[in-house]
Amino acid sequence: MSKKSSEEQKEKKKRGFLGYLWLLFLVLLLLLAMSTGFFYWKKDLVTSYALELYAKRLSYVMTSPEYYHPGTEGQATAEEVFTSFKVLVDAYREAPTKEWQGAFVKLQEQIHKIFEDNKVLPKELDDFRKEVKTTAESIK
Structure with missing residues (x-):
C-alpha cells in the first residue's frame, strides 16, 4: 500500500509550478473569451x-x-x-x-x-x- 500512496504523491507533486501556471493561463483565456463575447454581444x-x-x-x-x-x-x-x-x-x-x-x-x-x-x-x-x-x- 505504501508503494501506491507514494506513486499518488508523486502524481500530485507533478502539478507543481508549471501546472499552476497552465491553470492560470486557461482561466485567463476563459475570461478573455467571455469578455470578448460580451463586448461583441x-x-x-x-x-x-x-x-x-x-x-x-x-x-x-x-x-x-x-x-x-x-x-x-x-x-x-x-x-x-x-x-x-x-x-x-x-x-x-x-x-x-x-x-x-x-x-x-x-x-x-x-x-x-x-x-x-x-x-x-x-x-x-x-x-x-x-x-x-x-x-x-x-x-x-
Missing part, C-alpha cells in the same frame, strides 16, 4: 458608454486652463461643452447601426487641428460644438 452599449467617457474627458481637456484661452469673451464651462457632446452620444445611442465611422473620423481630424497649437480659442470651441451638433442631426 453588447458592442453598441459598450461603445456608447466609451463615447460618453471620451466626450466628458474631452470637454474637461478643452476647457482646462492649460489649453483654453478665453480672452475677452466669456469662458465656456466643461459642463456646457459636455452638453453639446451629449447630443452626439444620444444620437449614437438612438441609432448605433447607422454609418458613424466617417463622422467620427471627421470630428477626430477637427480635434487634432484644434490642438495643433496647444491652445483652444473660443471661436474654435464654438465652431467645433456646432459641428458636433450638425453631425449628430445629419446622421439621425
Whole structure:
C-alpha cells in the first residue's frame, strides 16, 4: 500500500509550478473569451458608454486652463461643452447601426487641428460644438 500512496504523491507533486501556471493561463483565456463575447454581444452599449467617457474627458481637456484661452469673451464651462457632446452620444445611442465611422473620423481630424497649437480659442470651441451638433442631426 505504501508503494501506491507514494506513486499518488508523486502524481500530485507533478502539478507543481508549471501546472499552476497552465491553470492560470486557461482561466485567463476563459475570461478573455467571455469578455470578448460580451463586448461583441453588447458592442453598441459598450461603445456608447466609451463615447460618453471620451466626450466628458474631452470637454474637461478643452476647457482646462492649460489649453483654453478665453480672452475677452466669456469662458465656456466643461459642463456646457459636455452638453453639446451629449447630443452626439444620444444620437449614437438612438441609432448605433447607422454609418458613424466617417463622422467620427471627421470630428477626430477637427480635434487634432484644434490642438495643433496647444491652445483652444473660443471661436474654435464654438465652431467645433456646432459641428458636433450638425453631425449628430445629419446622421439621425
